[in-house]
Amino acid sequence: MTENTHAEPYPHPAGGWGSVKEVSTILLEQGVLFKGGNLMLHQNKTDGFACVGCAWAKPANPHPFEFCESGAKATAWEITSKRVAADFFARHTLTELRTWSDLQLESAGRLTVPMRWDPESDRYVEVAWETAFDEIGRELKALAPTSTVFYASGRASLETSYMYQLAARLYGCNNLPDSSNMCHESTSVALPRTIGVPIGTVNLDDFEQTDCILFFGQNVGTNSPRMLHQLQAARKRGVPVITFNPLRETGLLSFANPQSPVEMLSGAETQISTQYLQVRAGGDSAAILGLCKALIARDDAAQADGGQRVLDADFIAAHTAGLDDFAAVARSTGWDTIERQSGLARAALEEAAATYAGAQRVIAVYGMGLTQHRYGVQNVEMVSNLLLLRGNIGKPGAGICPVRGHSNVQGQRTVGITEKPKLAPLDQLEKQYGFAPPREEGLNTVTACRGMLDGSVQAFIGLGGNFLRAAPDTERLEAAWSQLRLNVQIATKLNRSHVVPGAVNYLLPCLGRIEIDRQAGGEQSVAVEDSTGYMHGSRGRAEPAAATLWSEPAIVAGLAQAMLAPERAALVPWADWVADYGRIRDAIAVTFPEIFADFNARMWQPGGFRRPVPAAHREWKTPNGRANFIAPVTLEEDPDQAPVSADVLRLFTIRSDSQFNTTVYNDDDRFRGVYGGRRVLLANQQDMARLGLAEGDLVDVHGVTDDGVRRTVHGLKLVGYDVPPGCIAGYYPECNPLLPLEHHALDSMVPAAKSIAVRLAAATT
Numbered sequence: 001m002t003e004n005t006h007a008e009p010y011p012h013p014a015g016g017w018g019s020v021k022e023v024s025t026i027l028l029e030q031g032v033l034f035k036g037g038n039l040m041l042h043q044n045k046t047d048g049f050a051c052v053g054c055a056w057a058k059p060a061n062p063h064p065f066e067f068c069e070s071g072a073k074a075t076a077w078e079i080t081s082k083r084v085a086a087d088f089f090a091r092h093t094l095t096e097l098r099t100w101s102d103l104q105l106e107s108a109g110r111l112t113v114p115m116r117w118d119p120e121s122d123r124y125v126e127v128a129w130e131t132a133f134d135e136i137g138r139e140l141k142a143l144a145p146t147s148t149v150f151y152a153s154g155r156a157s158l159e160t161s162y163m164y165q166l167a168a169r170l171y172g173c174n175n176l177p178d179s180s181n182m183c184h185e186s187t188s189v190a191l192p193r194t195i196g197v198p199i200g201t202v203n204l205d206d207f208e209q210t211d212c213i214l215f216f217g218q219n220v221g222t223n224s225p226r227m228l229h230q231l232q233a234a235r236k237r238g239v240p241v242i243t244f245n246p247l248r249e250t251g252l253l254s255f256a257n258p259q260s261p262v263e264m265l266s267g268a269e270t271q272i273s274t275q276y277l278q279v280r281a282g283g284d285s286a287a288i289l290g291l292c293k294a295l296i297a298r299d300d301a302a303q304a305d306g307g308q309r310v311l312d313a314d315f316i317a318a319h320t321a322g323l324d325d326f327a328a329v330a331r332s333t334g335w336d337t338i339e340r341q342s343g344l345a346r347a348a349l350e351e352a353a354a355t356y357a358g359a360q361r362v363i364a365v366y367g368m369g370l371t372q373h374r375y376g377v378q379n380v381e382m383v384s385n386l387l388l389l390r391g392n393i394g395k396p397g398a399g400i401c402p403v404r405g406h407s408n409v410q411g412q413r414t415v416g417i418t419e420k421p422k423l424a425p426l427d428q429l430e431k432q433y434g435f436a437p438p439r440e441e442g443l444n445t446v447t448a449c450r451g452m453l454d455g456s457v458q459a460f461i462g463l464g465g466n467f468l469r470a471a472p473d474t475e476r477l478e479a480a481w482s483q484l485r486l487n488v489q490i491a492t493k494l495n496r497s498h499v500v501p502g503a504v505n506y507l508l509p510c511l512g513r514i515e516i517d518r519q520a521g522g523e524q525s526v527a528v529e530d531s532t533g534y535m536h537g538s539r540g541r542a543e544p545a546a547a548t549l550w551s552e553p554a555i556v557a558g559l560a561q562a563m564l565a566p567e568r569a570a571l572v573p574w575a576d577w578v579a580d581y582g583r584i585r586d587a588i589a590v591t592f593p594e595i596f597a598d599f600n601a602r603m604w605q606p607g608g609f610r611r612p613v614p615a616a617h618r619e620w621k622t623p624n625g626r627a628n629f630i631a632p633v634t635l636e637e638d639p640d641q642a643p644v645s646a647d648v649l650r651l652f653t654i655r656s657d658s659q660f661n662t663t664v665y666n667d668d669d670r671f672r673g674v675y676g677g678r679r680v681l682l683a684n685q686q687d688m689a690r691l692g693l694a695e696g697d698l699v700d701v702h703g704v705t706d707d708g709v710r711r712t713v714h715g716l717k718l719v720g721y722d723v724p725p726g727c728i729a730g731y732y733p734e735c736n737p738l739l740p741l742e743h744h745a746l747d748s749m750v751p752a753a754k755s756i757a758v759r760l761a762a763a764t765t
């Protein structure tokens with residue numbers, strides 16, 4: 001594969017004809033062209049299904065084609081005509097399947113029957129659902145509840161997620177990590193401190209009213225392409241877009257709308273970013289401090305000569321706290337430090353600050369480029385500081401916009417999937433169901449991995465996802481994973497987490513959200529929450545991949561009834577809930593009346609209904625009742641890692657245009673012009689020359705963290721690329737063996753996947 005890997009510039013805009021071609025190719029490959037074509041018309045529509053891809057907002061008046069290239073791929077991938085049934089496993093042992101790539105495993109097709117791993121033959125063997133639940137229940141009853149982890153990947157509906165957290169708590173633990181722990185947890189920790197909400201404040205209307213957009217470390221063209229419509233509209237109004245990203249990402253440069261015949265035929269494209277700042281990976285706190293320093297300096301000057309204030313003094317006085325400490329740090333930090341840490345020139349930062357100061361309504365959008373750092377929480381606080389300086393939170397057209405990942409990852413947290421007892425409605429659950437929920441802190445992703453490594457975690461239940469590939473330190477984790485007493489994976493497609501078995505190992509296949517879900521009470525629908533806090537109904541439209549599949553609520557109910565003591569199980573009407581999901585929603589509305597009152601009726605409102613976001617109207621639910629400026633503690637990116645020496649590079653892991661997390665659709669990364677293989681590193685030419693390496697060389701990458709663990713990924717090919725000096729980019733999940741478990745964000749514990757200290761050496765194998 002590496003032989004054919006090559007890079008060539010992608011001279012086209014994001015979207016455009018390339019998008020149309022990609023969509024038709026994947027529909028064809030998955031054998032779903034005809035069926036798929038019709039189905040797409042229901043994607044992200046009121047009374048249709050919510051896309052299983054990203055969590056970007058769904059408008060009240062959708063386009064006829066309210067989907068994007070990425071969403072169409074995700075749909076095609078789920079409704080593929082390929083199947084993995086019992087005969088597949090009769091042909092392949094798990095030992096053999098462990099030699100398959102992520103792409104090969106998932107490409108085998110949809111899982112169709114419940115299976116148990118048979119250690120004798122090393123194969124999965126079909127079992128009846130009831131048999132599976134019986135044995136899993138027996139196993140779980142024999143374990144201490146705190147040694148079990150209930151992971152959720154972020155796709156399961158609000159209904160399933162609510163049942164899942166309730167089942168875990170009835171069982172006796174708060175061990176409810178979800179993918180948010182690897183993702184936007186830095187947001188969920190930072191924003192409650194600064195503005196008193198764990199989520200963003202903007203909605204789609206704000207994009208129509210804004211007059212400046214800032215982008216930090218979010219790759220919109222690949223990861224939330226439907227947002228390109230809002231960006232394109234804003235750009236057509238002349239709104240400046242300032243981007244901070246170490247890579248010049250195609251989707252942030254320009255866009256041709258594949259849904260606009262005029263643009264497609266004329267080849268017209270919209271320039272997206274008006275200023276592009278190639279910040280060093282991990283340099284955002286410094287860059288933002290530079291912007292703030294420039295604004296404060298202008299404001300000081302204005303005050304001195306009686307000019308118009310640059311800071312929003314009225315807002316600051318009426319609503320905020322902490323400006324003096326923050327401003328002191330901004331004033332005292334020298335431009336030399338800011339330039340060195342951010343990799344950006346003072347003049348470029350001052351230019352961006354001038355644009356920002358010239359706008360009255362500013363939105364700041366951000367993603368993993370900020371959250372997945374040692375100082376990921378601080379990065380988010382810095383964005384909030386920048387916005388607060390000019391009152392850009394809590395007014396129309398302005399606000400903070402974290403772009404969430406999985407299509408219901410935000411919603412899972414909303415309905416109680418959290419390891420943090422203080423965030424869960426425990427008193428209400430106690431009252432509603434008549435039991436004493438556990439009050440101890442549960443395990444998050446990092447502490448769950450620690451538990452697997454030290455043997456204190458003995459069982460892992462996965463509600464979707466591919467934990468083994470998504471989490472840090474792949475090799476160590478994989479060894480620990482095989483020592484689990486019980487491993488139960490609820491999934492749609494085969495992945496690595498399924499083929500490294502624990503002693504007792506089950507694979508339970510489920511319906512996807514696109515599929516019609518028939519229960520005793522008729523066809524069921526579910527709801528999800530998007531990135532902007534709106535809840536939407538979603539009704540499956542495709543025939544199920546197999547008649548043997550169970551829905552996620554049915555599986556969770558089956559597990560709950562089997563693993564709970566009978567008197568505990570009897571506290572919840574599991575069968576009634578599965579017969580009619582409307583009853584689960586009624587229960588959710590009782591638990592969270594402020595968010596979900598009248599849930600069943602409101603979920604079909606066009607555009608969805610929004611949960612309360614107090615900060616969006618300047619009500620600050622912080623301990624001091626004000627919006628808080630928080631001064632940065634350091635501008636160093638990774639003080640926990642080896643001292644920076646000239647041969648140490650900072651590796652940041654990225655997603656390609658052809659993947660959804662660990663799901664790899666093909667080996668190309670079209671927008672970045674990298675074709676035919678993912679085992680590559682995008683490297684700066686000068687760094688390569690300095691290190692005596694050249695484009696095309698195969699290298700071994702060694703972790704340099706000094707914790708006694710050797711971490712190496714062998715045989716990656718160097719591709720010359722426009723990356724800031726000292727930084728190097730590689731693909732997730734291929735590079736995860738290099739990510740040390742303890743290299744995570746302070747406070748949020750999000751693995752710091754965007755800055756891993758590594759050394760390169762000529763390949764030995």
Ligand SMILES: Nc1nc2c(c(=O)[nH]1)N[C@H]1C(S)=C(S)[C@@H](COP(=O)(O)OP(=O)(O)OC[C@H]3O[C@@H](n4cnc5c(=O)[nH]c(N)nc54)[C@H](O)[C@@H]3O)O[C@H]1N2
Nearest residue numbers: 070217218219223244281282367368369405406659660661
């Ligand atoms: N098609 C598709 N859509 C997806 C996903 C997918 O894999 N495929 N994944 C979903 C999920 S779960 C998530 S969380 C989101 C992820 O979507 P994003 O938040 O966009 O995450 P990434 O693609 O990991 O990286 C984002 C960008 O950060 C930049 N970056 C890296 N380091 C830094 C840094 O230090 N500073 C700055 N300013 N930028 C940096 C990278 O160059 C990249 O452009 O997308 C969701 N949507």
Ligand SMILES: Nc1nc2c(c(=O)[nH]1)N[C@H]1C(S)=C(S)[C@@H](COP(=O)(O)OP(=O)(O)OC[C@H]3O[C@@H](n4cnc5c(=O)[nH]c(N)nc54)[C@H](O)[C@@H]3O)O[C@H]1N2
Nearest residue numbers: 153179183464465466470490491492493653661662732753
């Ligand atoms: N190095 C590095 N590591 C990272 C990241 C990074 O940027 N760099 N990003 C992190 C982030 S942001 C995230 S969110 C995590 C993602 O981590 P996960 O959410 O754990 O991983 P996914 O790849 O999204 O999971 C894919 C699997 O989900 C299953 N699946 C798909 N649809 C359904 C469904 O409807 N129901 C069920 N039950 N199962 C389904 C399929 O079996 C599929 O194989 O990875 C994290 N890891």
Ligand SMILES: [Mo]
Nearest residue numbers: 179183405406
């Ligand atoms: Mo994510």
